[in-house]
């Protein structure tokens with residue numbers, strides 16, 4: 001079934017019409033790569049956006065002389081500067097070890113009480129079901145978020161840790177099966193600036209190539225899905241209602 005029809009049946013608002021959003025990333029830069037321009041559109045509309053970063057980002061350098069402590073410190077600073085640029089007011093790092101052996105189940109124990117506390121109308125995160133996605137932090141984060149959305153409305157699961165809360169819909173970024181395209185033409189430049197403000201990750205010799213690739217992709221998505229005549233940029237998401245996250249084999253097609 002088409003997501004537009006499901007949206008209509010369940011009375012779900014469009015992505016940019018939600019009252020608030022919680023955006024959950026594996027590492028301190030993924031939200032910008034996957035959804036930075038959409039986040040800026042939301043905050044420009046005075047929609048409160050909160051960030052959760054699962055890991056401390058300690059593996060964010062190939063330099064053997066870099067210490068984990070220094071890398072973590074650098075990336076925390078970058079995260080704060082980017083948040084200011086994008087208008088993200090609340091941002092928390094959960095402190096899981098970047099590349100560590102933590103499990104989805106342990107992450108869920110942390111996420112469910114936090115989601116109940118934030119009471120988001122929309123959760124955005126990385127798509128863990130994109131084929132060939134091999135980064136364990138991305139796979140574990142996306143799956144733990146999706147599983148948490150099933151359990152955070154259950155009054156027995158982690159009883160006493162927050163009031164049960166139903167998140168109506170989830171938007172996965174970095175998805176191989178997108179079904180929703182957001183016109184981000186007016187915030188595309190800010191997304192790129194935000195990414196480059198993660199200096200330790202993107203302000204390097206590869207930036208022109210990488211940003212050029214991302215921009216070409218965003219132009220293609222815009223042309224193919226939003227407007228074949230005008231020029232513009234789009235970010236793509238796999239949006240599902242939470243009901244589609246369990247026993248719904250057709251979800252990947254919707």
Ligand SMILES: [Zn+2]
Nearest residue numbers: 026027030138
């Ligand atoms: Zn990442």
